[in-house]
Structures are given as structure tokens and as C-alpha cells.
Amino acid sequence: MAKNIVENFLRKLGKPLVVFIQRLGELSLFIAKAVYNCVTPPFYIKLLGRQFLDIGFYSLPVVALTTIFAGMVIALQTYSGFSSYGAESAIASVVLISVTRELAPVFCGLMVAGRIGAAMAAEIGTMKVTEQIDALVTLSTNPFKYLFTPRLLAGIFVLPLLVMIGDIIGIFGGFLVSVYQLGFNPANYITNTINELQAIDINIGLTKGAVFGFIIALMGCYNGYKSRGGAQGVGEATTNAVVASSILILIFNYIITGMFFTK
């Protein structure tokens, strides 16, 4: 009797578990192959350049907009929280810390995931279902090197730069609110920011940027590559890429913060 219940339970658990482990195995294999191909020739420099432009340059407007408002709203909240006394010196450091350590990396990550992760999955998924990836193989071109390496490398190297730019723009947003809306002294804000700035603020942004960039490109490429069955499959791949990378970004954001600040 009891044995039956256990057996049934295991059976119910079995299938999703097997599928999950299979997926995990597939993904690990994909990562291993992708990383191996990132470090062995031939390299497609021109394609890498195009990805730098796509991921980096064209993401600047959304990154600038999200981070400037993030910085502004933090300045405003800090002011209301600290009352008028002590707010002037607090605003600069609160903006600095929250923008550089959390807001700029997370917003950059999420915006780029929506913009680029989706586009990557759609492009590669379409190439997959229309046999363009098979065509690459028959033309003696390794799809990992031709399609995935440039995207992964661009993701890893461009996101940290975007985060740095987001840091500056976010702090500038705090500065705008502090000086023009709240009427504090601009010179004090700048000195406070510089005095408070630590190496860790930069390092954490760079680390998170690189990790998020890898996650976004990986999820875009992997989901695109696995898509099958025409337009519907590509649509699913696109959704999966964005959802998976957004969730992973938030999880890894927590993990990295934990690694930097709990020693």
C-alpha cells in the first residue's frame, strides 16, 4: 500500500525531473562548446564589431533614460526620508551607492535583455527553423564561431561599459534633482560623491555587467538554437530568452552582491 503511494509519487516526480536534468545537461554542454569556441580560432572580427555596435551603442539611449530617472528618484526619496537636516550630505552617498552597486547594473541588464536577448533569440531561431544554420554547416562554417562567439564576447565586454556609463548618468540624475529641485549646493554634491566613491563601487558594476552580459547572450543564443517548428517556435524562444535572462539576472545580482559584501 505505502509502497504504491511512494512509487506513484516518484513516477509523477520522475518525468519533469528527467526533463529538467536533461535540459540542464544540454545547457551545460552548450556552454562548454560555446566557451571552447570563444577561445579557439578562427575569429570573426567584423561580426564581433557589429555585435558591439548592436549591443552597446544602440542600447545607450535606453540605458541613459532608465539610469537617469533611477538616480533622480533615489535623490528624491532620500530627501523625503532624511528630512531637511542631513539630507544634503546623505543624498550624494545614497545615490552613489544605490546606483553603482544595484540600480545601474540591474537596469542595464534588464533593458539589454529585453532589447538584445529577444532580438538574438528571434534572429537565431529564425535561422534555425529556415535551415540557415544547417546551411552554415554545409558551407564549412562552425555556427558556434560564426553566430554565438561574437554575441557572447560582445555581451561580456560591452555590458560592463554600459554599466559604467549608467553609473555616471545615474549619479548625474541625482545631481540634477539635488541641485535644481532641492536647491542644494552643486559643489558639495560633487565633493561628497568623490569622497564616498570606493573601488568596490566600480568593481561590482564591472563584475555584474560581465555576468549579466554573458547571461543575456547565452540565453538568446541557446533558446534561439533550440527553437523548432516555425514561427510559433521562434516566438516561444524569444519569450523564454527574455524571461529566463531576466530571472537569472536578478538571482545572480543577489549572489554577486552577497559575494562582495559578506566577508
Added chain:
Amino acid sequence: MSENKIEIKNLHKAFGKKVVLDGIDLEIKKGESLVVIGGSGTGKSVLIKCIQGILVPDSGSIKVDGQEIVNANEEIRDAMHGKMGMLFQGGALFDSLTVWENVAFGLIENKRMPRKEAKMEAVRLLRQVGLTPDVADLSPSELSGGMQKRVSLARAIATRPEIIFFDEPTTGLDPIMSDVINDLIIESAKGLGATALTITHDMASARKIADKIAMLYKGKIIWQGTVKEMDNTENPYVRQFINGCSQGPIKVEI
């Protein structure tokens, strides 16, 4: 002429529980044009993809020029791909590239030909398949289906492969355009002295381009012979297929 270019022995491939190839034996001689016929979904495209190494067969052997390619290492497979060209069923043109870049892809990426020279070669190939040079700078999506097929054909023959695969080259084209493509296939295969493996259910096309015809049914090659032998065969499966009857031993699952 007795030299086998491609030799397939007891090839099996299944997707999950669905058995697609169930023991294929097939030989293609050097310079020969073999046409594989068979109903929709019988695994013709899967067969070609196994030979190309795009799909990995479950068991069996595929030899190209006497070299085993099932589970071969990357070096051997790269060398194989250098010898092969493929016209895909759906064209499979790269839509991020222009028409001429598609045609010249193998020349630029693998033969390291300078872009300028490659473009001239691409335009020459486009002319050869009956397209004017002004399509060279268009994107593939701006072309009609028939034009895309021709561009794909030009790409397949650009690197002068020893073996060319044509997956349903005439499907979806009008009869005249089909005949133009047939002529192009004969011309390009004979012109290069290449071995050709064509898949089709277009019997007019099969008659025209085949040295030999093989019929695929339920995962096996059930008949092969010349066009003349095909017309005289008593084999009920082949007779039903070439006459296009719904009555006969081949049952269509609706």
C-alpha cells in the same frame, strides 16, 4: 566508373519512437546523378542531412570517397563539407547578407578569396543561373521563390564541390521554371563533373536529371534502377508512385 563516391550501409535513424530511416543501403558512383523519390515525410531530407553530418545517425555506415564519416572527428568532417554543396528545400539563404554575399559565402569564408574578386565570381555565377547582375545587391527576401532557388543553386555550386545535394529543387515552381532549374542542375553537375544526389517527387524532373532512380519507402530503399527500368518495372509501389494513384500498396495516412 565503378568507383563509389558515396556508400551507405544499413543506416538507421529514429526521432524518439518515430523510426525514419530503417536500414538504408545505397551506393552512388562517381559522376553519377542519383534521384531519390518517395512520399512526403518518408525521410528523404533526413537521409541527406545524415550524409552531410547535420544529423547524426543512430547506427550504420556512410562512406564518402572510402572515408567513414559517421562519428568522424571534426577535421574529417570539415574536409567532407569542403567537397559538398547543398541546395536546401527552402533555399536557406542568409537573410542578413545580400544576394552576392550569399553566393560568395564559401569563397570568402573558406577559400579566403578577396571580396572584390568574390563579388565578380558571384555575379558570374548569378548569370550562369539566369539572374541579372542587378539582383546582386538586393536582400534575399526581395526575390521571388524561383529566384531564391536559383541563388541557392549558385551558392551550392560556387565552391565547385565534388558532390552536390539538391533537396526538392523544383517544388513550388511553375513547370517552365522547373525545367530551367532541371537544365541548370544537369549543366552544373555535368559541368563540374560532380556527383549529384537529388530528392524530388516531381517525376518530370526525376526523368530528366537522373542516371539512376531509387525509391524510398518506410525507411528502406525498396527499388532502384534507370529511368527506362522504372517505366518497365512491375514493382507495384513504384508503379503507384510514378502514376500518382491513390489506390495501391502505398497507403496514405490521412
